[in-house]
Amino acid sequence: MRFFCLFALLAPVDGAAPTYSRDVAPILFRHCGGCHRPGDVAPMSVLEYKSARPWAKSIREAVVSRRMPPWFADPSYGHFSNDARLSEAEIKTIREWVDAGAAEGDRAQLPPVPKFVKGWHLGDPDLVIDIGQDFQVKPGADDYQHFIVPARLAQGRWIRAVEFRPGNRAVVHHGHVNLVRGREEAGATTIESMTPLAKYLEREGSLTRVRADAPVLDDACVANAPDLPYLRGYQEGAFASFLPGRPPDVFAEGSAKWIPAGAQLEFVIHYARISGAPQTDRTSIGLYLAKDPEKILHRMDLRNFFFRIPPGAAAHTVRRCYEFEKDKLLLSITPHMHFRGKDVRYELIRPSGARETLLSVPGYHFDWQLVYRFAQPVRIEKGSRLEVTAHYDNSPNNKANPDSSAAIRWGDKSEEEMMTSWIEYFEAEPGRKPTAAGPSSN
Ligand code: HEC
Structure with a gap:
């Protein structure tokens, strides 16, 4: 009743x-x-x-x-596709x-039930490359592994999409794929090759971190900032990445990335801490060939390696700035922090002095590392300045915080922190159209 x-x-x-x-x-x-x-x-x-x-x-x-x-x-800023x-x-x-x-x-x-291809979200790839072994993940600590495998391409290829497919979802937390020419160049875009940084780093097995006594610079935007490595300009981003909640890397309409003949791929895989029996993983990527690309897709990574988050700090500010050295069209932003990441904001100051917020993420979650794709590419003139401001919550009120009593510096481990932004872009003046022989050299 x-x-x-x-x-x-x-x-x-x-x-x-x-x-x-x-x-x-x-x-x-x-x-x-x-x-x-x-x-x-x-x-x-x-x-x-x-x-x-x-x-x-x-x-x-x-x-x-x-x-x-x-x-x-925050829906007050920007429009995202x-x-x-x-x-x-x-x-x-x-x-x-x-x-x-x-x-x-x-x-x-009922509407038609969407068909999802078993396995590959993007459908059958043109090429599949795996890490070359059944890797054993042992219980205990987090693990970062680097696998270098040949792409086995007799000729260079334009790629329009890359799907990173964890071999074992229970252990693969996230991963990146970099192009390298050989083992000697391994980690070309990763921490190993960042020679100027080496003296500030220490290692723990396969993990790297900034030493506790390294210089501290939370605000890398200040005018009189000391000259520490990788605080200006940008670094080339990875070829493709896989993060929780991130869809496969489908490159923007008509664009592609080039893999040269003879290239090797470096898989950088973060294996999550497991308990119980060891697990096996054989992660792979699927590559989708581009027919006749119009443009080259680029990714720049901006980082601050020199922050220090004091114990218990509830909203510790860390900043990184970047001056555009030429006109660019911004396509997407992916913020990356760990458990203490609280919020992050991307503000642009045009040469005219006009200030606008491109993206604001007021409630960052390590579990969800989303990419924010602009509905329309954002045109940015040379001389503009991007200010990235992030806050970290190292207080006991942060439920995700593994330890509020420690001072936290940059490190691979999820229990340490990062301050990274990946920004996909096109050059505003792309020059000649890419040809079947590879990127044009102008
Ligand atoms: C990008 C992937 C993704 C999308 C899209 C998504 N979910 Fe989820 N959802 C998850 C995951 C992973 C979990 C489990 C972890 C968690 O709770 O955060 C979850 C948990 C949930 C839960 C149970 C736990 C809770 O937090 O209440 C509900 C209910 C739910 N989702 C509903 C939805 C609905 C409804 C939609 C669409 C309107 C949706 N989700 C879209 C990934 C997704």
Whole structure:
């Protein structure tokens, strides 16, 4: 009896309470199915009524609180093509569906269930390259491994997309792929090769960190900053990356990256700490060839290696600036910090002095390292300055904080910190179109 009263109160006047088949499935398929499907990262599948129904209450809660889908950019700044947020109308539909009893409705009204290729999200790759061994991950500590394998290309190739496929999702936390010419050059874009930095570093097995007694520079934007390595300009970014919540690297429309003949690939894989039995991983990447690319896609990485976060600090500021040495078109920004990362903001100062915020992430989460892709490339003139301001929460109030009593410096380990931004861009004046023989040399 009570049920009927409640139902009568909440159902729309015409009796058409939202149903899964007609109203809710289209939303869930589109915004949730990429992760909430059998065999993927998220707990339940939303692709079927019977697997989604038991989660109806949590689904309502997760969408009303906007905890799902994961998206952390402040909507007051910038427009992003991969903005995952649901509209108010979509949230209302889900809320009303749950409040009215989460009915299935007429199955004939179901939209087509999205087809996900088993394994590769992007479909069958043109080339697959793996780490060359079944690597044993031992229980205990975090592990960073570098694997160098030949790409086995007789001729150079333009690549339009790269999918990084963890061999064992339970152990692969994240990873990067760099192009190197040989073992001697291994880590060309990684920490090993950063010779000027070497004297400030120490190693613990396969892990690297900045020494506790290295100089400290939290604000690398100050005019009289000491001349420490890698605080100006930028470094070439990795060829491709895999992070939790990050979709495969599909390069912007018409653009590509070049792999030269004879190239070797360096896989840098962060294996998460495991307990129990050892596990095996054989991670691979799928490469998708570009036919006739118009442009070259670039990625610059900006870092500050010299911050020090005091014990207990609740909002410690770390900054890094970059002056544009030529005109560029910015395509995306990926902020990267660890457990203590709290928020980060990207402000641009044009040569005219005009200041604008390109991206603000007020609630950063290590679990979700998202890429923010601009809806339109942002044109930036030479002489503009980008200011990256991040805050770290090393207080006991940060639930993710592994240890609030320690002073924290830069380090590979998740328990240490990073301050990195990856920025994809096109050159505003790209010169000649790339040819089948490789990047033109002007
Ligand atoms: C990018 C991948 C991704 C997308 C997109 C996504 N989810 Fe999730 N979701 C996850 C993962 C991973 C978890 C488990 C870890 C966690 O809770 O953070 C999760 C957890 C959940 C949970 C259970 C735990 C909780 O936090 O309440 C619900 C309910 C949920 N998601 C609903 C949704 C709905 C509804 C959508 C779409 C509107 C959606 N998710 C979109 C990845 C995703």
